[in-house]
Amino acid sequence: MTESVIPQGVPHLQFLTSKLKNSATTSALFAGFAMIALVEVDIKGGEPQLLTIIFATLTSLLIFFHLIALLISTCLIPTAEGLESFIQPEHFSIPTNSMKETFIKLTRSYINTAWLFTTVLGTFFFMAEIIVLAWLKFYLVSLAACYAITAIIVPMMTFGRGQAS
Template sequence: MANQHSVQALSWRRLYLSRAKLKASNRTSALLAGFAMVALVEIQLDQDEIPTGLMVAFSVCTTLLVVVHMFALLISTCILPNIEAVSNVHNVNAVNESPHDSLHCYIEMAWAFSTIFGIVFFLLDIILLSWVKFHMYRYAAIASTAIAIPVLIILCIFAVNFYRNLVAHKYERSTRGLEELESMAVELDNGGSKSTPDEEGRESHVIQHV
């Protein structure tokens, strides 16, 4: 019974974590994709003075930014209602009806697209936008680039360290869980091999009759 409760608690924890990731991905993707669309529509361009390569780089980066966030928004919008419906049910066994385990790869994909790739493309878009907007004022564009590039490098280092620590934490928890399951299996085997007093009495009674 205790083992069953621990399994149910772990399942509910994964459900709430998946729901939180989808909500964060939904909000972040909607915000950053909206910003990219506004920047693409409202920017004033002088096509005679802006280099063609810079225009192509800006349009490609902005398109990738919108596509990545729209993909994360699509995944979160499709999966989140099913998880919300289960999380609002006050029943311990209702967690088995949630698709958070079977769709775990899509949830992680939405989280990665919204937080890692989406923010990287967002910073790159800011750099390109500064060069497109201030192409006549190179010092302003250089200043913006000098600020954004260190932030981008720090973000990549933080993401790598964060996911390494997260994977190490999950591995440690999984190892601990396997050790607990092995100890419980050993205890069950030892308990099953031992006869209870009633069983011993019945066995001696049978032996006497034989």
């Protein structure tokens, strides 16, 4: 969702604060999942080495993108909420709307980066991670299970990519 489709009647700052909160929540969950997957995965040793390398790389990228999004969100949410609810115009010589607009202008690129990392890149890497985890888990047991999960998730990744653009 971009700023051009903000629901009518919802202040711009409130909308951006909501994006940050959603980004933080989603990123914390996905990064936590990836860290647990990295620790708990049971690599038996018979899997192809390339599969293990892909898993390690995807896990690192998944954690990286979500932690960056979480960092951005965590740093900006308190300021956005403060501007949204605690600023009283009579306490400042600068009009409150001007302060809000300045904050929005200064942080819009960071907010959009956090949103992009969470909803586009992070979700893509999360789904890819599920596929690779399935291959690691079932490679020695059933290749049919590996193909099945790949056949189910790849179309979802394609659909999600089409929705994000």
